[in-house]
Amino acid sequence: xxxxxxxxxGLRKSFGSxxxxxxxxLKVETGSVVALIGPSGSGKSTLLRCINLLVIPEGGRIxxxxxAFSFDGNAKLSSAREQAxxxxxxxxxxxxxxxxxxxxxxxxxxxxxxxxxxxxxAEAEARARKLLAKVGLSDKxxxxxxxxxxxxxxxxxxxxxxxxxxxxxLFDEVTSALDPELVGEVLGVMRDLAKDGMTMIIxxxxxxxxxxxxxxVVFMRDGVIVEEGPARExxxxxxxxxxxxxxxxxxxxx
Amino acid sequence: xxxxxxxFEVVWQYSRLFLAGTGVTIGLTIAVVILGLLIGxxxxxxxxxxxxxxxxxxxxxxxxxxxxxxxxxLLWFYYALPMLTGIKIDALxxxxxxxxxxxxxFYAEVIRGGIISIxxxxxxxxxxxxxxxxxxxxxxxxxxxxxxxxPPLMNQSIIQFKNTSLVSVLAVPDLLYQGQIVAMDTYRALxxxxxxxxxxxxxxxxxxxxxxxxxxxxAQSN
Ligand SMILES: Nc1ncnc2c1ncn2[C@@H]1O[C@H](COP(=O)(O)OP(=O)(O)OP(=O)(O)O)[C@@H](O)[C@H]1O
Ligand SMILES: [Mg+2]
Numbered sequence: 087x088x089x090x091x092x093x094x095x096g097l098r099k100s101f102g103s104x105x106x107x108x109x110x111x112l113k114v115e116t117g118s119v120v121a122l123i124g125p126s127g128s129g130k131s132t133l134l135r136c137i138n139l140l141v142i143p144e145g146g147r148i149x150x151x152x153x154a155f156s157f158d159g160n161a162k163l164s165s166a167r168e169q170a171x172x173x174x175x176x177x178x179x180x181x182x183x184x185x186x187x188x189x190x191x192x193x194x195x196x197x198x199x200x201x202x203x204x205x206x207x208a209e210a211e212a213r214a215r216k217l218l219a220k221v222g223l224s225d226k227x228x229x230x231x232x233x234x235x236x237x238x239x240x241x242x243x244x245x246x247x248x249x250x251x252x253x254x255x256l257f258d259e260v261t262s263a264l265d266p267e268l269v270g271e272v273l274g275v276m277r278d279l280a281k282d283g284m285t286m287i288i289x290x291x292x293x294x295x296x297x298x299x300x301x302x303v304v305f306m307r308d309g310v311i312v313e314e315g316p317a318r319e320x321x322x323x324x325x326x327x328x329x330x331x332x333x334x335x336x337x338x339x340x
Numbered sequence: 341x342x343x344x345x346x347x348f349e350v351v352w353q354y355s356r357l358f359l360a361g362t363g364v365t366i367g368l369t370i371a372v373v374i375l376g377l378l379i380g381x382x383x384x385x386x387x388x389x390x391x392x393x394x395x396x397x398x399x400x401x402x403x404x405x406x407x408x409x410x411x412x413x414l415l416w417f418y419y420a421l422p423m424l425t426g427i428k429i430d431a432l433x434x435x436x437x438x439x440x441x442x443x444x445x446f447y448a449e450v451i452r453g454g455i456i457s458i459x460x461x462x463x464x465x466x467x468x469x470x471x472x473x474x475x476x477x478x479x480x481x482x483x484x485x486x487x488x489x490x491p492p493l494m495n496q497s498i499i500q501f502k503n504t505s506l507v508s509v510l511a512v513p514d515l516l517y518q519g520q521i522v523a524m525d526t527y528r529a530l531x532x533x534x535x536x537x538x539x540x541x542x543x544x545x546x547x548x549x550x551x552x553x554x555x556x557x558x559a560q561s562n
Contacts, residue, residue, distance in 0.1 A: 138468055166472050166474075170467070170473075173468055173469070176468075177468070178464075178465075180461060180468075184461040184462060184464065186462065187484065197466075197469065202470040202471055243465075247468070
């Protein structure tokens with residue numbers, strides 16, 4: 087019995103003549119954390135965005151939970167409604183937070199359940215307040231996002247994604263835009279999520295965090311997966327020369 | 341300078357006509373602003389559609405109306421269109437249709453500009469939650485965009501208010517048309533046209549103050 091929450095096979099994507107993803111195959115076990123690392127432009131964000139259809143692949147197949155999309159042949163592009171339903175099952179957190187500035191913090195977190203699931207307002211608010219408490223922001227529910235620090239904004243963004251009770255969470259360099267002293271609080275929330283058994287794919291340059299929290303590490307370069315394996319093994323004893331060269335940039339830090 | 345004795349009493353004597361004319365001008369403006377905004381919203385959204393055909397149709401409409409003088413459009417809709425369609429329309433309808441379409445072409449550009457000024461990350465965050473593109477537009481993008489659109493839309497509406505004076509050439513009894521009648525009646529062109537200019541000015545002055553305030557508020561909130 088296959089115990090994979092996410093299964094990607096033969097995924098391809100190009101922008102014009104630039105091939106950004108070439109034949110990506112990846113499986114993520116239920117409840118496991120995968121760290122996706124690689125140099126700039128290697129296609130990490132594109133892969134993540136393909137998984138929740140913010141970018142539509144040209145070929146291959148993506149399965150998240152019981153929901154699968156095939157992009158091969160001339161299978162006509164799915165309707166906006168079907169895509170939306172698929173996306174509602176994957177939570178995504180962005181580098182630049184992308185909170186809704188015209189809504190308060192609690193309204194941001196309620197928005198998904200309210201307008202996608204049609205949940206009654208009281209129930210959505212109760213859920214949102216509980217999630218805000220979970221990310222340590224129970225006192226910030228009624229302020230607008232522009233009153234928050236970067237680390238607080240990112241924790242709200244995580245709560246907003248969690249409010250949809252997604253099957254998986256996707257994180258795209260969520261600490262890259264933060265001041266160094268604010269990185270820890272966001273990583274802390276992600277660490278808790280991992281402990282709770284959330285299935286996650288994390289694109290990150292925090293190699294130390296990847297080694298500590300991730301079960302597996304995937305190293306990408308030029309649109310292909312170069313190396314993949316248990317986190318400690320890949321980070322401490324990479325098999326491929328390109329992985330070694332890439333990781334050597336972090337040895338003074340991480 | 342020649343000496344001239346002002347006789348503003350004639351304006352008073354005809355105050356009923358001026359009032360009626362002002363009423364028509366304001367009513368016409370309200371109608372063409374509302375209709376124009378609806379047309380502009382549709383055309384602006386069509387500009388952002390994924391369908392190339394919709395984009396082309398709205399582009400053709402917008403440019404056709406933006407680049408033709410309003411007076412030419414008014415005469416065309418009133419005199420030329422009926423020859424084409426065989427359906428005669430009265431001057432007021434022709435005025436409302438023309439002004440709404442003309443205003444709509446300018447509103448469409450403001451609305452399109454307001455929408456694309458919202459950073460794509462906002463739409464992506466909405467889509468990522470599982471919202472449909474239409475819902476993202478309604479719940480996330482438009483509420484933010486409208487705030488930015490309000491000052492330019494109000495400026496455009498002020499221009500529309502002044503544009504309505506052109507309908508007097510089709511004998512729609514607006515403020516200017518009534519004034520022309522009074523001027524011919526009384527030979528008091530100076531008083532009459534001065535009064536008309538003053539009425540336009542007095543109506544628009546508070547509106548421009550409101551636009552300025554809205555612009556300042558917006559600048560602060562950004
Ligand atoms: N929408 C797009 N249109 C055209 N090119 C794109 C688009 N999105 C990404 N690319 C290109 O695809 C390549 C891979 O981009 P991607 O953002 O996936 O890389 P990345 O691994 O996330 O890099 P980084 O670490 O800098 O975030 C880059 O060369 C990028 O310029
Ligand atoms: Mg990236």
